[in-house]
Amino acid sequence: MKKICIVTDTASGLTSSEAKVNNIVLVPLSVLVNGKEYQDYFELNYNQLNELLREKSDIKTAQPNLGLLNDVMLNLKSQDYDDILVFTISSKLSGTYQAFILAASQNQMTNVSVVDTGTLVGSQRYVSLCASEMVRAGKSKEEILYSVNRVLHDTVTYLLPENLDQLKRGGRISSRAAALSSMLKIKIGLVLENYGNAFEKFATTRTDEKLFQTIFESMKKEGFNVDTHKVFILHAEGISQMNKLTSSFNKAFPHADYEIFDLPSVIAAHAGLNTCAIQFILKI
Structure with missing residues (x-):
């Protein structure tokens, strides 16, 4: 061997x-x-x-x-x-x-x-x-x-920052976009698809639950299946938001195989505290 x-x-x-x-x-x-x-x-x-x-x-x-x-x-x-x-x-x-x-x-x-x-x-x-x-x-x-x-070639990542302040500091979005999001209290979801060039704006909603449901619908369209895919739910000290996301996910996909763990420091450094993320990948 x-x-x-x-x-x-x-x-x-x-x-x-x-x-x-x-x-x-x-x-x-x-x-x-x-x-x-x-x-x-x-x-x-x-x-x-x-x-x-x-x-x-x-x-x-x-x-x-x-x-x-x-x-x-x-x-x-x-x-x-x-x-x-x-x-x-x-x-x-x-x-x-x-x-x-x-x-x-x-x-x-x-x-x-x-x-x-x-x-x-x-x-x-x-x-x-x-x-x-x-x-x-x-x-x-x-x-x-x-x-x-x-x-x-069958994995997608959705990022749910609490706000866009840290992304603005890192130069990944404009100051105007960050200020507008904060002023209007908009919930923003970002997505990284297979070998994507960057996290792109995916959805804007008024409530967390609406954002979660938009993500779950996108997962279905991207081919997510509870029998063939594995899911990861991640957070950067965003326990409350992570619990809400996990609860909604369990209702949408009651038999899914998923794990929960912390976002690594190098990701939190860009996305900011209280950020959550959800990913899926085809099982080997």
């Missing part, structure tokens, strides 16, 4: 303990706070970043530190893996995919396959964990990549 290593980044939402148990190498993205660089999760955890968001610190995110990434790749090279499979956050949202390709090339590692998942968080986490499970089951690199690529 070939020796295969699975690698992903912290946009997956995996914790270090989950990664260790599943033999996954977890590489941190970078978080810049008031100009100072930190390793996401390892040097700046979820609670610390949320506190900085409350303080309205200047927070930006970036691909993994190139020096750190080079060290990671050299360490992997020394372990004589037959294949190294890397599953990154969408290349349309981060430079992480290209950074891994560059690091592999610079270290002459021809056994590295870098997969642009075209997504993030729950779906990225799911394929990384499934790939790890397939390694333990003795599957080949080709079998793993086929299974993963098949489901990555």
